[in-house]
Amino acid sequence: MADKVTIPALxxxxxxxxxxxxxxVYDYQMAQIVDRAGVDLVSVGDSVGA
Structure with a gap:
């Protein structure tokens, strides 16, 4: 896992x-994949359509 990106860093x-x-992303597995890919900011929302 990469270092956390803070607001001041952004x-x-x-x-x-x-x-x-x-x-x-919409689930934990995809969050892990994009985190490993080096994405700076990941938003996980699993309440699609609710």
Whole structure:
């Protein structure tokens, strides 16, 4: 698992003009996959359609 990305780190990335990679996933298994892929920001939502 990669280091956690903090809000200040995201702000610095934006100031530096770095691209921030984010992904929305719907279960734990996909969250693990995108985390291992190095995605900066992962949002897990398992209440689709509710």
């Amino acid at each position: 702000q610095q990335m934006k100031r530096d003009g770095q691209k921030i990679v984010a992904s929305v």
